[in-house]
Structures are given as C-alpha cells and as structure tokens.
Amino acid sequence: EAGVAQSPRYKIIEKRQSVAFWCNPISGHATLYWYQQILGQGPKLLIQFQNNGVVDDSQLPKDRFSAERLKGVDSTLKIQPAKLEDSAVYLCASSLAQGPYEQYFGPGTRLTVT
Amino acid sequence: GQQLNQSPQSMFIQEGEDVSMNCTSSSIFNTWLWYKQDPGEGPVLLIALYKAGELTSNGRLTAQFGITRKDSFLNISASIPSDVGIYFCAGPNTGNQFYFGTGTSLTVIP
Numbered sequence: 001e002a003g004v005a006q007s008p009r010y011k012i013i014e015k016r017q018s019v020a021f022w023c024n025p026i027s028g029h030a031t032l033y034w035y036q037q038i039l040g041q042g043p044k045l046l047i048q049f050q051n052n053g054v055v056d057d058s059q060l061p062k063d064r065f066s067a068e069r070l071k072g073v074d075s076t077l078k079i080q081p082a083k084l085e086d087s088a089v090y091l092c093a094s095s096l097a098q099g100p101y102e103q104y105f106g107p108g109t110r111l112t113v114t
Numbered sequence: 115g116q117q118l119n120q121s122p123q124s125m126f127i128q129e130g131e132d133v134s135m136n137c138t139s140s141s142i143f144n145t146w147l148w149y150k151q152d153p154g155e156g157p158v159l160l161i162a163l164y165k166a167g168e169l170t171s172n173g174r175l176t177a178q179f180g181i182t183r184k185d186s187f188l189n190i191s192a193s194i195p196s197d198v199g200i201y202f203c204a205g206p207n208t209g210n211q212f213y214f215g216t217g218t219s220l221t222v223i224p
Binding site: 004033035040041042043044045048056058091093102103104105106107108 | 118154155156157158159162202204210211212213214215216217
C-alpha cells in the first residue's frame with residue numbers, strides 16, 4: 001500500500017512570495033490533515049478535511065493560508081504572501097476515519113522563507 | 115492555546131537501559147497517542163490509548179492513559195540504537211481539537 005505522498009520535499013522562497021504544497025493521501029482515506037512543524041516543536045494542526053469538507057480550521061491563519069481538497073482526494077495548501085515565521089516543515093496526514101484515529105504521515109515539505 | 119508538556123525534554127541513555135517519559139495536559143483528553151519521528155520523516159504512530167487507566171504494549175513499548183485523563187506515560191524497555199528519535203504524545207481534547215506535545219528527544223549510546 002502506497003503511503004502519503006507530498007511534494008515538493010523542499011522549497012526556498014523570499015518573503016512576500018507565494019507557495020503551494022501538494023498532498024496525495026492513502027487510497028480510501030477519507031480524512032486529511034495539514035500540520036505545521038516549526039523546528040524543535042511538535043506538529044500543529046492547521047486544517048482537517050473529511051472528504052472534501054472542512055472539519056477544523058481553527059488554527060489556520062486564514063489571512064494568508066488557504067487549503068482545498070477538491071474531489072475529496074488530493075489536497076493543496078497555499079501560503080500567500082509568505083512571512084519569515086512560516087519557515088517550517090508542512091506535514092500532511094490521512095486516516096480512514098474522522099477523529100483521533102491512526103493518522104499516517106507523509107515525509108513533509110521543508111519550507112524556508114528568506 | 116492548549117499545551118501538552120512532555121518531560122524530559124531530552125534523554126541520553128546507554129543501550130539496554132529502560133526509558134520512561136510522560137506527557138501532561140492542563141485539560142482532559144479523550145485519547146492519547148504516542149508517535150515517534152525520525153529526522154526528515156513524518157511521525158509514526160506507536161501506541162493508541164482510548165480509556166482512562168488503560169495500559170497497552172507494543173513490543174518493548176508500554177504506554178498508559180492516566181486516570182485523571184490529563185496525563186500519559188510511555189516506557190521503552192531494553193533500548194536499542196534504532197530507538198533514537200523524537201517521541202511525541204498527541205490527542206484530542208474534549209472539544210475534539212487535536213494537539214501534539216512538545217516532544218522528548220531520545221539518544222541511545224551504543
């Protein structure tokens with residue numbers, strides 16, 4: 001069974017530029033999560049989708065971050081415009097069921113904003 | 115915001131020793147999950163706990179869901195070099211908001 005795929009693995013941009021990350025969850029997984037992990041900290045949930053609907057986006061900075069999951073499969077996370085403090089690893093995870101059940105994580109995208 | 119505090123922050127142990135770490139919250143959690151993260155990888159689920167007082171094992175790993183529902187513990191017996199990594203507790207609070215802990219970094223010295 002293929003795992004969660006993410007791309008790109010690394011991205012370097014200048015502040016005020018835009019960037020997008022892509023995630024393909026495990027086949028059949030209805031729930032998809034995006035996390036931000038700043039160096040030395042635990043992952044912070046940004047947004048959770050159940051199929052193509054948003055379940056929780058309470059910690060998503062909506063003035064600059066947006067995410068979508070069209071057709072309930074792939075998802076993209078966008079930052080526009082980026083700030084220096086957005087430098088982090090962005091992790092995507094998926095699970096079969098909604099809730100705190102087994103989440104399978106992708107390798108992440110490391111973003112550096114200069 | 116919600117904070118899950120893990121202690122110790124880091125550990126340096128000899129191969130073969132046992133390891134204990136814990137996670138505490140200021141509020142009640144419905145589920146406790148323990149993850150391990152290797153450098154450059156996403157976290158991998160080790161153990162899931164769903165009931166207060168529950169004690170669950172996965173090989174050399176044993177975790178417990180605290181009776182107060184505000185803490186959890188992870189023990190690793192007879193550590194080996196591949197146990198190196200960062201261990202995170204995680205879970206949803208009663209508002210179903212999901213949080214990860216601050217992490218415990220484990221180094222095993224051969």
